[in-house]
Amino acid sequence: METAVRQMVHELGNAVLQAWLEAQDEPYPADTQPCACGEVANYVRKRRGMTLTLHGRVYYRRAYYVCPHCGGGHYPLDARLGITPGQMSAAVVKLAALVGVQDAFGTSSDLLAQTTLLDLSPNSIRKACQQVGKR
Numbered sequence: 001m002e003t004a005v006r007q008m009v010h011e012l013g014n015a016v017l018q019a020w021l022e023a024q025d026e027p028y029p030a031d032t033q034p035c036a037c038g039e040v041a042n043y044v045r046k047r048r049g050m051t052l053t054l055h056g057r058v059y060y061r062r063a064y065y066v067c068p069h070c071g072g073g074h075y076p077l078d079a080r081l082g083i084t085p086g087q088m089s090a091a092v093v094k095l096a097a098l099v100g101v102q103d104a105f106g107t108s109s110d111l112l113a114q115t116t117l118l119d120l121s122p123n124s125i126r127k128a129c130q131q132v133g134k135r
């Protein structure tokens, strides 16, 4: 029964994170945003993003801007929250690195899946160890 409840809490956490992330974005995005190049980026539309969190892969929609001057694309929400789209969250990197330094990356992957329901490849754990090691 604990396993079933844990799975439900994992899925609930995922849904709550998605709703929370989307609530952090502007409900009516501004037409423009300042670009890092010094020019002005224009609102394009809401785009879907993914971040790998302690509650699994969370998909969310947020405002997307493109700068006509430098061609750069921006997600103000991601920048504000420190999210690198498509990558592990800071909390996942920290945990994966902690597990990764205890044991081989392959068995760390199993340990992480058993304890947190997080399905990370040995490669992701190696990457997290290197990221934290660099810091």
Ligand SMILES: [Zn+2]
Residues within 6 Å of the ligand: 035, 036, 037, 038, 039, 040, 067, 068, 069, 070, 071, 072
């Ligand atoms: Zn620009």
